[in-house]
Amino acid sequence: xxxxxxxxxxxxxxxxxxxxxxxxxxxxxxxxxxxxxxxxxxxxxxxxxxxxxxxxxxxxxxxxxxxxxxxxxxxxxxxxxxxxxxxxxxxxxxxxxxxxxxxxxxxxxxxxxxxxxxxxxxxxxxxxxxxxxxxxxxxxxxxxxxxxxxxxxxxxxxxxxxxxxxxxxxxxxxxxxxxxxxxxxxxxxxxxxxxxxxxxxxxxxxxxxxxxxxxxxxxxxxxxxxxx
Numbered sequence: 001x002x003x004x005x006x007x008x009x010x011x012x013x014x015x016x017x018x019x020x021x022x023x024x025x026x027x028x029x030x031x032x033x034x035x036x037x038x039x040x041x042x043x044x045x046x047x048x049x050x051x052x053x054x055x056x057x058x059x060x061x062x063x064x065x066x067x068x069x070x071x072x073x074x075x076x077x078x079x080x081x082x083x084x085x086x087x088x089x090x091x092x093x094x095x096x097x098x099x100x101x102x103x104x105x106x107x108x109x110x111x112x113x114x115x116x117x118x119x120x121x122x123x124x125x126x127x128x129x130x131x132x133x134x135x136x137x138x139x140x141x142x143x144x145x146x147x148x149x150x151x152x153x154x155x156x157x158x159x160x161x162x163x164x165x166x167x168x169x170x171x172x173x174x175x176x177x178x179x180x181x182x183x184x185x186x187x188x189x190x191x192x193x194x195x196x197x198x199x200x201x202x203x204x205x206x207x208x209x210x211x212x213x214x215x216x217x218x219x220x221x222x223x224x225x226x227x228x
Contacts, residue, residue, distance in 0.1 A: 002124035004109040005224060007022035009216070010131035011146035012193060014153035016204055016212065017128040020146070022077060023213045028220065033119050034070065035129035035136070037079045037095045038112050041068045041092035045081055047094060053101045056188040060107035065161060068115075096177065100184040109190055130185055133196035142223050144216055150179050152205045
């Protein structure tokens with residue numbers, strides 16, 4: 001049951017998309033593709049090379065040159081840039097502050113979208129991001145749009161950073177950064193953050209991770225039954 005479906009999970013920063021997507025993928029034995037990590041990796045690569053993220057041509061050229069790969073880890077998916085692990089590096093504040101600018105570059109989005117579609121072509125995949133259901137996989141039979149209040153999302157990121165031993169700013173500053181990220185993501189000209197008309201809106205503010213996974217699992221099973 002539910003074999004071979006494309007599952008698109010979208011939503012704003014720190015809505016819990018990646019955590020939930022990984023658990024859903026594991027539950028159905030699907031492949032998981034973290035698209036946000038791909039943009040963060042491009043951003044990290046640009047910063048490491050001293051490339052100004054405002055230099056669209058240079059960043060776009062870099063996106064085509066680098067190799068982004070994933071490997072399963074015990075606690076989280078491991079991310080590699082040209083063979084070097086950058087799982088923690090891509091979560092640093094400097095990357096978070098610049099990833100929206102990089103993700104808004106048309107040529108970068110085109111390159112990442114092409115790679116994501118190749119990964120999803122065979123089906124049996126869970127992909128999360130901000131434009132999966134609207135741009136990357138517009139024909140996906142299952143589309144979820146996860147939301148939560150900015151305060152709750154900031155609290156989650158704060159706790160997550162502390163648990164990982166990452167030095168972080170205050171909860172208030174995190175909330176301001178998330179609100180700014182929301183504005184940038186929803187107003188960018190290329191593939192803005194928006195809910196697909198046929199996506200199921202899921203407010204996770206007062207739900208546990210397990211509850212969110214259960215809700216999405218029900219939707220996947222129902223869709224699979226309807227398509228059977």
